[in-house]
Amino acid sequence: MSSNLLLKKVVEAITLAECNLPPDVENIIRRAYETETEMGKAQLKAILENVRIAREMRAPICQDTGLFSYYVEIGDDFPIRASKIKKVLIDATVEATRSIPLRPNAIDVLTEKNTGNNVGQGIPDISWDHVDGNTLRIAVLPKGGGSSYVAKLHSIPPAKGLKGVVEAVIRSVFDAGSMPCPPTFVGIGIGGTEDLAMKLAKKALLARMDENSKNEELAKLEREIVDKANSLGIGPMGLGGRWTIFNARIEWASRHPATLLTGVCFSCWALRKAFVEVSGDEIRVYQ
Ligand code: SF4
Structure with missing residues (x-):
């Protein structure tokens, strides 16, 4: 497992989160549609259509592509150090902002300038949990304003x-x-x-x-x-x-x-999340 491969997989997870609503979220919207009033149904129908188009076009589900939080569960024996993983997450945020592309949402609170790449003071927010073993699990959670x-x-x-x-x-x-x-x-x-x-x-x-x-x-x-x-x-x-x-x-x-x-x-209804899991040589990106 190299840092470069991990970076690619995190960009893949960000792309999945931004352009594809997770199945649990979509299921519950579809279920709600069945019991909603006529007025509500019209809104949920538009939401589901929006989800379909985003998935087909590989385009963000909403124009507000959010600020990024990452939740990292890292095994004590995982071969890449935490400081390197932090750099991977920051670089992946910049790369996904460029490649998808995403709306830049990180504003410097002192200068009021947009950093232009979704990275700024304290952003992305990264939470760490340390566990036994040599696995890694990263949850990606971009969230709109x-x-x-x-x-x-x-x-x-x-x-x-x-x-x-x-x-x-x-x-x-x-x-x-x-x-x-x-x-x-x-x-x-x-x-x-x-x-x-x-x-x-x-x-x-x-x-x-x-x-x-x-x-x-x-x-x-x-x-x-x-x-x-x-x-x-x-x-x-x-x-x-x-x-x-x-x-x-x-x-x-x-x-x-x-x-x-x-x-x-x-x-909001656009609950965007995706996960990267690494165990030995196996690396999985899913929602
Ligand atoms: S609340 Fe959600 S759906 Fe509404 S504009 Fe923000 S990100 Fe988009």
């Missing part, structure tokens, strides 16, 4: 417990309205510290969206949030309808006795 605009961190009085969590999430969905191009996928991070709650919320968007948590209590909470959010009637593109959110997925961490922090992170 419309859905990031409405992200929320809630500090809930711990005495309110999970009921307070549900209330806060539903309030966030209500406040977001049509801004994140609904129906959305909602990632929720419960507990931990303030930064961890948001990190978990975003990471929850990597979970399969046509499933719920394997933990029955969390799955129940996810379903309750979907039912309550959909009773708001915001609907596809905010024009009214049955589906305001497609699914909610939860990640959690232990909390401090005095806090119940809850991060809420939205993805």
Whole structure:
């Protein structure tokens, strides 16, 4: 496994994420279409047509091709060092921006200048997890600005417990309205510290969206949030309808006795993600 081959595979994964909606995401949109109102159906039909054209033309699903986050799970014995992998991810972002091409979205907050290649101070964002063994797994998550605009961190009085969590999430969905191009996928991070709650919320968007948590209590909470959010009637593109959110997925961490922090992170219907997995000589790019 060379750095060059890894770079090519990460560019392949970025291209897949940007131009091809993952099967779990597309499945749930198709399922929702069957039960949507006439007005909502028209929006979902346009979305599905957009997905088809993007796939056939190998063109980005949306003009906002997002800012990049990478989630890296690296084995202690993986042959390429973490610092080199970081360089690969940065170079792959630049190369994918040029070759697909992608809209450059990284703005220097001091000069207000666009860097022109989706790389800038702290961007792409790279999270690291270290595991035993010699494998590597990279998750690619480009995310548009419309859905990031409405992200929320809630500090809930711990005495309110999970009921307070549900209330806060539903309030966030209500406040977001049509801004994140609904129906959305909602990632929720419960507990931990303030930064961890948001990190978990975003990471929850990597979970399969046509499933719920394997933990029955969390799955129940996810379903309750979907039912309550959909009773708001915001609907596809905010024009009214049955589906305001497609699914909610939860990640959690232990909390401090005095806090119940809850991060809420939205993805629009265009939830773009892809994965690179390396094990020995085998390298796989998939969604
Ligand atoms: S919210 Fe999503 S679908 Fe809407 S403009 Fe942004 S990236 Fe595109």
